[in-house]
Amino acid sequence: MDFNVNDWLGDWISFEHLINNHDPNLDRAWKxxxxxxxxxxLFAIMMLGDARRFWAKACKTSGKEWRFRIGGWHIEQPSAVGDDDAVAGFNLTWLDExxxxxxxxEYRLDHVHDKGLEGKPCYVFHASDAGxxxxxxxxxxMEPMPERSALRHGGLLSHLHFQYASDEGELIKGTGKQATLRHRMWYPxxxxxxxxxxxxxxxxxxLHHLQAWRELPVPSSD
Structure with a gap:
C-alpha cells in the first residue's frame, strides 16, 4: 500500500446520510x-431481510467511546514537522451531523495492519496531539476506493471504511501476523x-452488485 494524501483531502460525509436520507431515488436504490x-x-440471512437495516447497524458511526453520530470529516494537508515535508498523514476535523x-x-501514519476491515490491509494512524x-x-x-479522482472520469464515488478509539488496543487484539480487529463487523x-x-x-x-444508473429514475420536483 502506498499512502497518497491526495486521495484523502477535502470533505467527506458519513454513509449514514445515504441510509437515513429518504429521497425517493435513494429509497429506490435501497429497495x-x-x-x-x-x-x-447467505446475504439474505446476513442482511436480516433488508439491506438498509443491515448497513444502518454495521455502519453506525457512534461507538463505545463516542455516543453520538459523526456526520463527516474535513481533511487537510499535514503540518510540516521539522524539516520533513513528506509526513505520511493529515489534519482531520471530525464533524457532527x-x-x-x-x-x-494531526494524524500520522504509524503502520499498516495486515488483516483489517474486509480482511484487507488498513492504515493505522495515531493523533500526535490527542490527550x-x-x-x-x-x-x-482502509484506502479510499476507488481513488478520489475516479469520479471525474466516470467512476464511482470514493468511499472508505474506518474505526476509531482512544487506544490501539481497543481496536486490535494480538500482535504481529496474529493481530486481528476486535470488532470485525463494525463498518463506519x-x-x-x-x-x-x-x-x-x-x-x-x-455495494450490492447492481448496475449503475445513468440518470435518476425519479425526477426532481424542483
Missing part, C-alpha cells in the same frame, strides 16, 4: 438492493462529499 440480495441466501466541528487532530482517553486518538482506515463508512445524488445512489447499488 432494489434488498431485492437483489434476497436471491442470495450539522457539520459542526467536534475536534481536529489521554480521547476517543479519536487512533484511526484505522465515509463517502466523498462532492458526489451528486446520482453518485450516492450508485454507490449504494454498487
Amino acid at each position: 432494489d438492493s434488498t431485492k437483489a440480495m434476497r436471491s442470495k441466501p 450539522k457539520r459542526t466541528p467536534i475536534t481536529t487532530h 489521554a482517553s480521547d476517543p479519536f486518538a487512533v484511526l484505522i482506515a 463508512t465515509m463517502c466523498a462529499a462532492e458526489g451528486t445524488l446520482l453518485d450516492q445512489c450508485n454507490i449504494v447499488r454498487a
Whole structure:
C-alpha cells in the first residue's frame, strides 16, 4: 500500500446520510438492493431481510467511546514537522451531523495492519496531539476506493471504511501476523462529499452488485 494524501483531502460525509436520507431515488436504490440480495441466501440471512437495516447497524458511526453520530470529516494537508515535508498523514476535523466541528487532530501514519476491515490491509494512524482517553486518538482506515479522482472520469464515488478509539488496543487484539480487529463487523463508512445524488445512489447499488444508473429514475420536483 502506498499512502497518497491526495486521495484523502477535502470533505467527506458519513454513509449514514445515504441510509437515513429518504429521497425517493435513494429509497429506490435501497429497495432494489434488498431485492437483489434476497436471491442470495447467505446475504439474505446476513442482511436480516433488508439491506438498509443491515448497513444502518454495521455502519453506525457512534461507538463505545463516542455516543453520538459523526456526520463527516474535513481533511487537510499535514503540518510540516521539522524539516520533513513528506509526513505520511493529515489534519482531520471530525464533524457532527450539522457539520459542526467536534475536534481536529494531526494524524500520522504509524503502520499498516495486515488483516483489517474486509480482511484487507488498513492504515493505522495515531493523533500526535490527542490527550489521554480521547476517543479519536487512533484511526484505522482502509484506502479510499476507488481513488478520489475516479469520479471525474466516470467512476464511482470514493468511499472508505474506518474505526476509531482512544487506544490501539481497543481496536486490535494480538500482535504481529496474529493481530486481528476486535470488532470485525463494525463498518463506519465515509463517502466523498462532492458526489451528486446520482453518485450516492450508485454507490449504494454498487455495494450490492447492481448496475449503475445513468440518470435518476425519479425526477426532481424542483
